[in-house]
Amino acid sequence: MTTDLxxxxxxxxxxxxxRLNLTGADGALHENVAPVRAFPIQAPDEGISLVSTDGKEVAWIDRLDQLAHATAALVREELQSREFMPEIARILEVSGYATPCTWAVDTNRGKTSFVLRGEEDIRRIGSESLLVSDNHGIHFLIRNQYELDKHSKKILDRFL
Structure with a gap:
């Protein structure tokens, strides 16, 4: 079953x-294309490249909101199946303030815990966002550190 958009x-x-296939205006078929965000954290719905299996860009999307709803939904669905970056909503507790330590957090995908190897695994992205990497290489996003609750901010401040 194929749905054209x-x-x-x-x-x-x-x-x-x-698989996602793209047919260009010239009729050329590009099979198994993948969307790739240019700015996945600062502008996740802007600047999306559709690339072929050999990594070459075959189309560019300036903004997802400029696409038809069904098309944008298809691109978002494909992006979600490829990307995994939970957003930390709350830091519940940490096992200690010396690294390595275990963090218990509440994310947009549920509660979890992970091991923070060192303070260098917390990186600033812009003025508000932080990227926290665990010992398995999974990245957790804190979209806006200033919007965290008081308890979470207090814990985070000890590591920054």
């Missing part, structure tokens, strides 16, 4: 294997 100069469709 029209965009400005190309068509996106899922094939029977669930």
């Amino acid at each position: 029209m965009m400005n100069s190309f068509t996106l469709a899922r094939d029977s294997f669930g």
Whole structure:
């Protein structure tokens, strides 16, 4: 079953294997394309490249909100299946203030815990955001450190 979705100069469709295929305005078919965000944290819905399996860009999307709703939904769905970056909503507790230590957090995907190897695994991204990497290489996003609750801010301040 293939569902065609029209965009400005190309068509996106899922094939029977669930892969995303792009047909250009010239009729050229690019199979199994993947969306890649240019700025995944600062501007997740802007600057999305559709790349072929060999890594070459075959189409560019300036903004997802400029696409038809169904097309934007298809691109978002594909991005979500490829990306995994839970957002920390609250820091519940830490096992200690010396690293390595275990953090218990509440994320947009539920409660979890992870080991922070060192303070260098907390990186600033812009003026508000932080990227926290655990001992397995999973990245957790704190979108705005200033919007965290008082308890979470107090814990985070000990590591920054």
